[in-house]
Amino acid sequence: AQSVTQPDIHITVSEGASLELRCNYSYGATPYLFWYVQSPGQGLQLLLKYFSGDTLVQGIKGFEAEFKRSQSSFNLRKPSVHWSDAAEYFCAVGMDDMRFGAGTRLTVKP
Amino acid sequence: DTAVSQTPKYLVTQMGNDKSIKCEQNLGHDTMYWYKQDSKKFLKIMFSYNNKELIINETVPNRFSPKSPDKAHLNLHINSLELGDSAVYFCASSHLLQSGATLHFGNGTRLTVT
Numbered sequence: 001a002q003s004v005t006q007p008d009i010h011i012t013v014s015e016g017a018s019l020e021l022r023c024n025y026s027y028g029a030t031p032y033l034f035w036y037v038q039s040p041g042q043g044l045q046l047l048l049k050y051f052s053g054d055t056l057v058q059g060i061k062g063f064e065a066e067f068k069r070s071q072s073s074f075n076l077r078k079p080s081v082h083w084s085d086a087a088e089y090f091c092a093v094g095m096d097d098m099r100f101g102a103g104t105r106l107t108v109k110p
Numbered sequence: 111d112t113a114v115s116q117t118p119k120y121l122v123t124q125m126g127n128d129k130s131i132k133c134e135q136n137l138g139h140d141t142m143y144w145y146k147q148d149s150k151k152f153l154k155i156m157f158s159y160n161n162k163e164l165i166i167n168e169t170v171p172n173r174f175s176p177k178s179p180d181k182a183h184l185n186l187h188i189n190s191l192e193l194g195d196s197a198v199y200f201c202a203s204s205h206l207l208q209s210g211a212t213l214h215f216g217n218g219t220r221l222t223v224t
Contacts, residue, residue, distance in 0.1 A: 032210040038151075043114070043200055043215030051210045088151055097166055098143075098204075098213055100153040 002027040002093050006101035013081050014109045021076040021104050023091030031093040033074040035065055038088040038103075047089075050074060061085070083108045113137050116201045116216035123191055124224055131186045131219045133201030141165075142184035143213070144176060145200040153200070159184055160206070188221075196223045 005024045013019050025031065032051055036044040048059025055067040065076045074091060086108045091101040116133040123129050135142065143166075144156040157176040158166035164176070173189040184203075188195060198218045205211035 034212070036213075041217070043202075043217045044153075044213070045215075046212050049210070049212060090153065094210070094213075097155055097158060099155070103151045103153075105151070 002031060002095065002099055004091050004093050004099055004101035006089075006091055006104050008104045009102070010105045010107065012107040012109060015083050016080050019076075019078045019081045019085070019106070021089050021091075021106070023074045023076065023101060024072050025074065025091075025093045026072065027093055027095070030067075030069065031095045033065075033067060034092040034094060034098075035059065035063070035074075035076050036090045036092060036100075037061075038090065040087070044090060047076070081106075081108055083110065114201055114203055114214050114216040116199075116219055118219060119217065120220050120222075122222045122224065125191055125193060127191050128187070128189045129191060129221070130188070131199055131201075131221075133184045133186070133216060135182055135201075135203040135214070137203055137214060139203040139205055139211075139214070140181055141204050141206060141211075142178065142181075143202040143204075144184065144186050145202060147198040147200060147218070149197070157184075157186075191221075191223045193223050196221055 003026045034049045035047040038044045050057045050067045088103045114135045141160045143158045159178040162178045175187045178184045201216040202213040204213045
């Protein structure tokens with residue numbers, strides 16, 4: 001069965017520092033991979049997605065993610081975090097349905 | 111021009127009551143979903159409808175009954191509410207996922223059962 005693991009429940013970074021959020025997936029083939037962000041009191045918004053081709057995917061708000069087949073990973077990165085990036089981040093795999101990881105809560109220190 | 115709208119935003123009720131949450135999308139999608147997000151932010155799919163037909167029905171108590179009157183609407187009715195039903199319920203819509211479609215979410219309904 002397909003599954004998604006986000007090993008980090010909570011991450012704190014200083015504003016201006018770089019960020020990497022980890023995601024590992026388990027699936028028989030390469031699934032469609034997504035990162036969503038959830039701000040407090042809001043629904044989820046798509047940051048970026050990977051289907052095939054270039055393994056480095058650019059998204060909105062300066063985020064990017066790299067697909068590594070050998071590691072079954074799809075980690076999210078941002079070079080310089082802004083205070084407004086504080087939110088919950090979800091990795092997801094989608095094929096017949098969409099399965100989400102448990103989420104990583106990002107706190108940004110001033 | 112909200113894409114996926116769900117009502118109400120907040121719902122506070124007592125155990126044993128019956129309540130409904132409504133969802134509408136104006137994106138022209140053919141698939142709609144209900145997700146439950148618990149207090150630890152874990153998102154679990156409950157139901158999925160494609161063209162008004164149920165295609166995903168996870169292990170959900172039969173007190174939960176989705177109804178899709180047309181492609182643009184998917185409502186969730188909950189009978190005999192229990193304390194454990196307290197959560198945020200999200201409606202979402204998409205084109206067929208096999209095509210790699212993106213989910214579009216509503217802003218959620220926070221259900222509190224007392």
